[in-house]
């Protein structure tokens with residue numbers, strides 16, 4: 001198939017590379033000149049494991065361009081994969097999606113299947129359909145499909161190639177789009193969930209909201225465990241063996257971040273309130289998450305005498321391992337809080353850069369040894385493998401103090417304590 005993917009971000013770029021790998025001829029377009037220039041020079045503007053190799057291997061079927069409207073006009077299948085950030089009031093800002101729809105309206109001369117991969121609130125795709133009609137587009141010339149994406153950053157390619165489902169929202173009686181989608185994903189072996197446009201949109205939000213709920217749930221349990229001196233890891237393992245609960249997304253720590261959970265839970269809350277439904281659970285999930293970094297800071301102030309006088313080394317800047325993405329990163333929130341309290345904050349991340357303007361007392365080091373040297377306290381804020389495998393005997397020699405704070409519950413307390421260091425966690429006694 002001939003496919004145009006609009007948006008060369010985490011989702012658009014991964015989709016374009018995977019679709020090319022499936023044998024399709026793909027043009028990935030973006031308004032960002034720097035991104036397209038890099039891609040045309042054989043570089044990848046984001047860090048996503050395996051993506052550079054996948055793009056290189058499929059270069060014969062994959063092109064990159066800034067000519068958005070020309071390519072939208074040329075290709076019969078259009079994937080919309082542009083960003084859908086939060087507006088200040090929590091609803092989804094559809095500016096980028098709407099601008100693509102405007103371009104489509106101006107360029108349709110032959111039949112197109114318009115597939116929305118961006119995460120958009122219930123009712124949006126129905127709205128796109130009506131917008132195109134209002135703009136004078138002949139309804140015989142297009143169909144709209146909602147095909148939300150469930151990949152995770154860091155494992156994006158495998159998640160797409162081995163998807164656990166393909167969700168297709170379509171208009172009643174639109175068999176043509178379903179046939180086209182099945183042809184596009186022919187090489188991906190996954191069950192189909194075929195529903196309405198709004199049904200597909202809601203599956204995406206419900207999925208992210210449920211995962212976020214699991215995280216806030218375990219974080220709340222961890223706070224309770226902390227007071228009763230119970231190890232939350234034992235609780236996680238204990239409840240996770242029940243197949244009705246399962247062990248996934250029950251890792252307590254600094255809370256969820258990233259470009260999706262925070263904005264999507266907020267957007268779903270907004271969609272509910274718009275229809276006069278009070279989303280009690282969604283509000284509680286966010287309230288636990290908003291206060292999770294505070295909870296850690298309060299704990300540190302309580303259990304580490306003189307904490308605010310200490311040089312602290314924060315390991316991790318990205319919102320999770322295997323990515324350079326710092327959008328809504330709890331590690332960044334923690335660094336900002338510490339920089340307002342402590343005289344000196346060192347930091348290090350294998351891939352991510354600090355997203356804020358230079359601060360006098362925050363130094364990002366290029367290697368972990370420099371970041372740790374002279375630190376009184378180390379806080380693990382992102383669970384990169386590199387941090388899980390640290391040699392604590394060597395670390396102790398570099399440090400000035402002896403406090404190791406495991407804010408992702410990712411290291412073994414004993415391995416730290418055996419080296420004469422002090423392990424501090426929430427509910428890890």
Ligand SMILES: NC(=O)C1=CN([C@@H]2O[C@H](COP(=O)(O)OP(=O)(O)OC[C@H]3O[C@@H](n4cnc5c(N)ncnc54)[C@H](O)[C@@H]3O)[C@@H](O)[C@H]2O)C=CC1
Nearest residue numbers: 007008009010011030031032082083084096118119149153
């Ligand atoms: N990042 C993730 O892991 C996932 C994201 N999603 C959803 O996918 C969508 C995209 O997310 P990301 O890839 O993270 O966003 P991103 O911010 O990394 O990339 C979006 C890209 O769209 C481009 N763009 C904006 N307006 C454009 C236009 N008019 N024409 C061409 N390009 C344009 C931007 O320049 C940018 O490069 C969002 O709705 C997000 O919620 C869904 C699943 C996973």
Ligand SMILES: O=C(O)[C@H]1O[C@H](OP(=O)(O)OP(=O)(O)OC[C@H]2O[C@@H](n3ccc(=O)[nH]c3=O)[C@H](O)[C@@H]2O)[C@H](O)[C@@H](O)[C@@H]1O
Nearest residue numbers: 149150151152153215249250251255256257258260319320
């Ligand atoms: O819609 C999206 O954008 C995507 O959002 C998440 O993917 P992602 O944000 O890449 O990362 P996750 O692995 O889900 O982690 C999100 C956050 O939750 C935190 N987390 C995750 C798992 C856990 O047990 N505990 C926990 O605190 C992570 O550290 C991270 O900050 C979903 O997992 C994807 O299915 C979805 O497609």
